[in-house]
Amino acid sequence: MLTGPGWSPDTRVVRDGPLTWAQHEWVQWIPTDTDTSYEDNICAAVPGRDLPVGQVVAAVRDVLARHEGLRSLVRRAGREDSLQYVCPADDRLDDVIQVMEDEVSFRRRFDTPWRRTCFRIGEQWPVKAVLDAAGGHVRRIDLVVDHVAIDPWGMRVLCDDLNHALRARAAGREPFGSGLAVEQPIDVALSETSPAGRAYQRRALGYWERRLGEIGKALHGHVPHAPSRAPLGRSGEPGRGEFRSCWLASRRAGHAAGAIARATGVSPSAAFLLAFGTAVCAVERSSRAGIFAISANRFSAGAGRSVRKATMTMPVLLPAVSAVSTVSTGSPGAAYRRALADCAAQQLSGHRFANADPYATERMCEEILGDLYKTGVAYPRFSYMDEGVADDLNTLWPAGDAGFPGDEDDRIVTFSPPRPLGARYMMTVLHRPAGAVFSLQWSDATGWGETAEDMLLYVEDLMVWAASECAGAPPAPGGTISAP
Template sequence: MLTGPGWSPDARVVRDGPLTWAQHEWVQWIPTDTDTSYEDNICAAVPGRDLPTGQVVAAVRDVLARHEGLRSLVHRAGREDSRQYVCPVDDRLDEVIRVMEDEASFRRRFDTPWRRTCFRIGERWPVRAVLDTAGGRVRRIDLVVDHVAIDPWGMRVLCDDLNHALRARAAGREPFGSGGPAVEQPIDAALAEASPTGLAYQRRALGYWERRLGEIGKALDGHVPFAPSRALLGRPGESRSGESQPDGSRLGGSQSGEAEQGEFRSCWLASRRAGRAAGAIARATGVSPSAAFLLAFGAAVCAVERSSRAGIFAISANRFSAGAGRSVRKATMTMPMLLPAVSAASADSPGAAYRRALTDCAAQQLSGHRFANADPYATERMCEEVLGDLYKTGVAYPRFSYMDEGVADDLNTLWPAGDDGFPGDEDDRVVTFSPPRPLGARYMMTVLHRPAGAVFSLQWGDATGWGETAEDMLLYIEDLMVWAASECAGSPPVLGGAGPAT
């Protein structure tokens, strides 16, 4: 990719402008244009409805015309000079749309080489649409998009818009009239961030980050970060029992500004118990399931780090307008939170302490969402200055991502096949380790949740030591969710213990 001071796109340009803060959060860390950048692509599969290929091509074009970020080139040149360039929709359709004619066998969902596309975002649009056809009719459409242009919420919007366009084209109609609701475009969002109103918001957001990071630094003052002392529990591709497991490919993009290169590993657990427990907790307390999972993750971090508190950076959808809700653009950002351990050692009963912590966790989520969209260059500098020796350690730097079925149901390889695919009881639970990757997050938990169950995973760097405790962390999180759903009956579970007797 050309990155010199005189760089200009080798393409026609409709308009150009700066990057949003959310795009900056991605490009300042992620080494795109490499042979590993595909690991953070976001993928989905949309039924082709057995429509003629021409109608499906027209529908894909409709969606590209609607969303400028899917037909833009991105020049990465630091905080001040990075820009994006919107191209005419018809200029590169032959590069974006691939028609696979009459393949011998119908590929399984997500079993496609296209999801491993390494997008060169300064030279090519960040999207591929692969049409799986038979006899001139489309059976399925595989969508693959670079994370700089989309997030999981945006992929849901993209799938909805494409389905709408397919129905309209099949009926001989234009899908998106000029009088329809406005869609927020990345350049417009970036210009709004640089406006007087946007700058005033930034001052408030950075003030919020400074206060919250100060609370984290004060609470963790004097803490000695966890130091690994043993070999990793479980080899990649093995479960707790040592039986060989299938490749558990990653849950999605890291969606944070701290992904780096090195040796990164992950493991995941599909849990009917935890998914249903989250729903029970939400009904009993009025607090969202995401807060229950977030608190359980914070408690697991505290247990590993032998700390009474942990700083966690929760990911926010960061969409506060109708136009942003209809946009596919990458918008997710992190927000700092301070979470407590959950243990029997409490002045109150463990149940009362848990409920108080859950209420505080939800309140932090609510206030943090308001100020998640902060200048990532400034917030990262704050993290380094305020956290000091705790910067990028497991007790003060983990990321947390939660997606319910409305966002993630069709985006992921790890959902069990139907509700019966979730393990039914404690004896069936299996933690699966994935092979190492050269790109990933230093510390992160991702939760995909629907009423029938949940899939949650941990990701860590080899140098962090989390590999020693990752399996126990996932099982502890599941046990803690089940304990909380039982109205906190008995003592709370402990890391590495047998779990609650419920």
């Protein structure tokens, strides 16, 4: 909830402090108190183990006590005055925990009405736990958390902690005791503004300035290209909402990513990122593209045990695979491997400085990129999650590994209903050995709708080609886009 500088929460407070840069990176873009804020909630389902309701309630309380960000209120008042207030763990349990006793069970993961909770983060804790119970015993626990308090990695931590707490309560003991410390958001925020934190920020902002300068120089003179406006693509349906998305489940791309990693020693995320950059180049008719890859941004043991939102972006400059593969200095395979290694190196160096002041980096983007600011060639986001983070958290996995299409003839791009909130340009990849699900998001204003389906198919084709040891020429993009 957005409030004035003099606002204080109408509740008891354990302590208060500033927001982290990662929290600022989120709240600066999200409208306040809207009925669409649920769009980016992060959700998961945890088995209830048929434990008595009382034991499950105690386990949920254990987790809330362990992680301050789940029991905090946020005052949104800009860069300097935003604060978060940590409340006692017992204050709002009745608001957070909802027991659905003997109700019709929602057996499909995430197919629940509470997934669409619009948290008023100035008045409510940013978490809800819904207990699906029968006869006083819990079958399933649905967790819904506002993105200001958690990210996909953090949701995995939350699920692990809740499972640990359930086992402990079932055995009649306390779950966490004096175990290893968990990183808390207020402590992170205070460290970011400490002398050491300010020294880090100087290095981080210097890195961003150099990288953005390289992107601006590489794209100098490029005229942003916007295809004709067809927001839902060939398979779409008309509807309300400015932001669109489509997705593809691909066994071929998932297997290809693993094969590329084994052959090159480079992570699958770099291979997907390079393929996405090539698709962006094709749509925007450019030989290069600036992409902002999302970093997990967790560099300590305490951060690894924290549920807090930590993800931040980092700038990467990528060439089109179709361009690097035709150079005269080597075979298409050798050129591709060089581009892939450079992409991975940029990811690695960028991870070190992803946690930069988002107000400063956004100002740099606008000043340095100029007319390219917020265009498709220099502003897309990219997110990659492997099975260790995403397996139980997303809504798009097929029902079992056998649900992935098996060959090229089966691939189908599915368009989702329009949304009031979303990303201007973004690709998200969810990957496990059995397959990959990758989705594209865009806004009506960008014009990517006409090319969205072919972009996803092109990414899949590029991954399969690279996994074949780059046999032959790289694939050409589909009919609605053309190679730069």
